[in-house]
Amino acid sequence: MTDQTAVLRDVRRGMIPAHIYNDSETFALEKERLFGRAWLFVAHESEIPAPGDYVVRRVLEDSFIVTRDESGEIRAHFNMCLHRGMQVCRAEMGNASHFRCPYHGWSYRNDGRIVGLPFHQDAYGGEAGFRRKGQRLLPAPNLATYNGMIFISLDPDAPPLEDFLGDFRFYLDYYTRQSPSGIELRGPQRWRIKANWKIGAENFAGDMYHTPQTHTSVVEIGLFREPKAEKRKDGATYWAGNGGGTTYKLPPGDLDERLRYVGYPQEMIDRMKAAWSPQQSQVIGRDGFMISAASLFPNLSLVHNWPRVADSEAVLPFISIRQWQPISENETEVLSWFAVDAEAPEEFKALSYKAYLMCFGSTGMFEQDDVENWVSLTNTAAGSMARRLLLNSRMGLLEDGVQVSPTLTPDEFAGPGTARTGYSEYNQRELLNRWADHLERPQPRAATVEVGTGHGPDSCDAEPAGTDTAPRRSEGDPKETRS
Amino acid sequence: MSTDTTPPPIGGLSARSPLGAGASRLQRTGRTLPFGDRRHQEAHQWLTDETYLLDAQRYEEWLTLLTEDIHYLMPVRVTTALGSGYDTSPGMAHFDEDKYSLSRRVARFLTEHAWTEDPPSRMRHHIGNVRTFATADPDHLIAESSVLLFRSRGDVNEPALVSAGREDLLRRGPDGWLLARRTIMADEAVLRMQNLAVFL
Numbered sequence: 001m002t003d004q005t006a007v008l009r010d011v012r013r014g015m016i017p018a019h020i021y022n023d024s025e026t027f028a029l030e031k032e033r034l035f036g037r038a039w040l041f042v043a044h045e046s047e048i049p050a051p052g053d054y055v056v057r058r059v060l061e062d063s064f065i066v067t068r069d070e071s072g073e074i075r076a077h078f079n080m081c082l083h084r085g086m087q088v089c090r091a092e093m094g095n096a097s098h099f100r101c102p103y104h105g106w107s108y109r110n111d112g113r114i115v116g117l118p119f120h121q122d123a124y125g126g127e128a129g130f131r132r133k134g135q136r137l138l139p140a141p142n143l144a145t146y147n148g149m150i151f152i153s154l155d156p157d158a159p160p161l162e163d164f165l166g167d168f169r170f171y172l173d174y175y176t177r178q179s180p181s182g183i184e185l186r187g188p189q190r191w192r193i194k195a196n197w198k199i200g201a202e203n204f205a206g207d208m209y210h211t212p213q214t215h216t217s218v219v220e221i222g223l224f225r226e227p228k229a230e231k232r233k234d235g236a237t238y239w240a241g242n243g244g245g246t247t248y249k250l251p252p253g254d255l256d257e258r259l260r261y262v263g264y265p266q267e268m269i270d271r272m273k274a275a276w277s278p279q280q281s282q283v284i285g286r287d288g289f290m291i292s293a294a295s296l297f298p299n300l301s302l303v304h305n306w307p308r309v310a311d312s313e314a315v316l317p318f319i320s321i322r323q324w325q326p327i328s329e330n331e332t333e334v335l336s337w338f339a340v341d342a343e344a345p346e347e348f349k350a351l352s353y354k355a356y357l358m359c360f361g362s363t364g365m366f367e368q369d370d371v372e373n374w375v376s377l378t379n380t381a382a383g384s385m386a387r388r389l390l391l392n393s394r395m396g397l398l399e400d401g402v403q404v405s406p407t408l409t410p411d412e413f414a415g416p417g418t419a420r421t422g423y424s425e426y427n428q429r430e431l432l433n434r435w436a437d438h439l440e441r442p443q444p445r446a447a448t449v450e451v452g453t454g455h456g457p458d459s460c461d462a463e464p465a466g467t468d469t470a471p472r473r474s475e476g477d478p479k480e481t482r483s
Numbered sequence: 484m485s486t487d488t489t490p491p492p493i494g495g496l497s498a499r500s501p502l503g504a505g506a507s508r509l510q511r512t513g514r515t516l517p518f519g520d521r522r523h524q525e526a527h528q529w530l531t532d533e534t535y536l537l538d539a540q541r542y543e544e545w546l547t548l549l550t551e552d553i554h555y556l557m558p559v560r561v562t563t564a565l566g567s568g569y570d571t572s573p574g575m576a577h578f579d580e581d582k583y584s585l586s587r588r589v590a591r592f593l594t595e596h597a598w599t600e601d602p603p604s605r606m607r608h609h610i611g612n613v614r615t616f617a618t619a620d621p622d623h624l625i626a627e628s629s630v631l632l633f634r635s636r637g638d639v640n641e642p643a644l645v646s647a648g649r650e651d652l653l654r655r656g657p658d659g660w661l662l663a664r665r666t667i668m669a670d671e672a673v674l675r676m677q678n679l680a681v682f683l
């Protein structure tokens with residue numbers, strides 16, 4: 001492998017070697033050192049509300065069954081049978097009390113414990129040959145949730161999720177906690193784009209500069225009134241903890257007026273005011289900044305916009321959460337969810353969903369033009385000329401490091417972290433600096449787990465993993481347990 | 484999550500959509516119309532003429548073929564176990580459109596700043612397997628078809644394909660048939676196309 005020291009050094013001074021957007025060696029390092037370590041979003045609790053509900057999600061090539069077990073606990077099982085390694089669950093979502101491997105019929109409860117092992121006595125000589133007791137599908141090395149968002153880390157020594165998120169939680173709440181009930185997530189739409197995964201993450205983190213140009217058409221057709229260049233640069237970008245994002249500056253008004261300006265009905269505003277801290281309310285009500293796009297390192301993005309969804313002046317806000325799931329150095333699977341406050345009126349939910357579809361996702365009129373750019377960029381980054389080009393990602397800084405616009409004071413911006421108004425690439429640099437930190441640090445090889453020998457994963461409890469119990473499920477098809 | 488054990492007819496998905504309230508609920512009746520039936524021939528010709536407009540990206544003309552109450556729906560397909568009773572993502576779609584949102588999409592293509600189609604894609608909608616059905620209302624027909632969209636952009640990347648089945652509700656208008664409801668069932672859970680800046 002080529003020495004990456006020079007590349008990482010350039011990245012840290014805001015000079016980006018263009019090939020990092022399409023380079024197989026870089027991607028190999030990202031797999032091992034970044035995606036093998038960072039906290040990664042896999043699902044939201046609202047996607048699996050009932051015991052037995054599951055969704056199957058990947059972290060690069062690793063498939064996980066993210067499920068709510070019979071006791072209500074959220075779990076993520078590595079989707080590989082402990083016998084010969086067959087994929088245990090081949091559906092994408094469903095409800096099952098058990099998963100039965102189609103190859104030789106081993107079965108697992110939805111808490112991961114092995115429960116059925118055909119001919120255990122005849123084939124293995126019982127426990128003396130294969131210790132079934134305490135065996136379970138390999139759990140994700142780390143799992144934690146915030147506002148119902150389920151994250152896993154492949155690093156058993158990952159810092160606590162709360163520490164990883166840090167002060168970005170303050171901003172995450174705007175998207176995921178507009179009431180005590182939090183959000184419900186729908187989707188995702190999934191599609192593949194021939195673009196490097198980092199481009200989307202950087203764009204959502206801080207690229208206010210692209211909005212007036214890339215998204216000219218959505219203003220022209222009356223879909224969104226805000227991205228006009230003058231308006232966009234009055235917004236602030238912020239970075240806090242492991243994430244950052246962009247805002248729009250709203251017209252004068254108090255908190256209620258500004259939330260109404262972007263289309264929230266009063267009953268939702270009342271719940272937001274109760275759910276948010278005084279500082280969270282101040283960013284909007286006192287300082288006039290409304291959150292828009294954001295990214296959480298490494299590959300999760302969020303967006304909040306307020307387009308017109310009918311032939312009237314009224315606007316409707318929507319929220320989308322999206323993941324840039326890397327497939328290779330030049331291909332990304334986009335998973336794009338629609339999110340809405342669970343307590344919102346049904347009418348609002350329907351129109352907010354419409355707003356989402358018109359703007360973002362596989363058919364979204366914003367997203368269409370974004371992706372066209374990113375695919376093009378990725379193609380261009382593949383060759384040898386791109387290796388000679390250091391892209392200047394220093395927007396917002398003079399050559400001597402002096403800031404073009406000053407950091408906002410706590411009186412101007414009530415949120416934690418660092419915020420500035422105007423166009424800049426601070427957030428893109430923050431993202432890529434973290435990327436460089438991971439890429440230069442080797443990831444120790446993870447401990448291996450032996451199946452059935454007594455050196456396996458610890459038994460989670462003393463309950464004997466006895467005979468096959470009949471699938472309890474009344475809802476859902478028992479066949480699903482064979483999937 | 485559905486508790487049904489049989490998937491609903493495709494056209495029935497429209498009624499389940501959060502945005503499908505205004506759409507016609509008419510469903511097919513009886514067996515397929517014979518290929519020699521005049522109604523079948525008219526529907527088939529309508530689909531072929533429509534396909535020409537979509538390939539040529541003559542979207543303004545295409546809009547005039549849609550009724551004011553159209554529901555244009557393309558659910559998100561999901562992989563589920565056999566017998567689970569559903570294979571679309573509950574409450575989510577790629578397209579879930581009324582005449583207004585479709586008209587905005589068309590208006591956008593007519594601006595000079597819809598970068599995703601400038602330069603334009605080379606597109607070919609291959610349609611086939613056309614079957615038609617009567618409905619309870621003689622002024623409405625159901626037309627089923629399959630569509631394979633081939634889309635090529637630029638000169639670097641491979642072309643992209645979308646394969647789908649469609650069920651259309653056609654309504655007799657003063658100057659010919661109009662599209663009152665379309666349900667598009669993609670054959671992939673994960674689309675292999677950079678966006679759906681297209682119509683199917």
Ligand code: FES
Pocket residue numbers: 081082083084085086101102103104105106
């Ligand atoms: S691989 Fe043999 S039972 Fe799963």
Ligand SMILES: [Fe+2]
Pocket residue numbers: 203210211214215366370
């Ligand atoms: Fe954008």
